[in-house]
Amino acid sequence: MVEDSVSGVLAGKGAGMRVIGFADLMAPGALRAAGADHVVEHADELASAFGYQANAR
Numbered sequence: 001m002v003e004d005s006v007s008g009v010l011a012g013k014g015a016g017m018r019v020i021g022f023a024d025l026m027a028p029g030a031l032r033a034a035g036a037d038h039v040v041e042h043a044d045e046l047a048s049a050f051g052y053q054a055n056a057r
Helices: 006-014 028-033 043-049
Strands: 020-022 038-040
Touching: 006 028, 020 028, 020 043, 028 038, 038 043
Parallel strands: 020 038
Antiparallel strands: none
């Protein structure tokens, strides 16, 4: 799941999910400290965070 807040990361991890922190308005370090498995700062990084290659066919 993708979350952009500390509370969202905590909820996802509490549910046993893999969480990608989206540091749009939140400091990346805060999302990491909350337990995010991976943190991205731009939407174009999301595909690679999920293991997909951009423009893969």
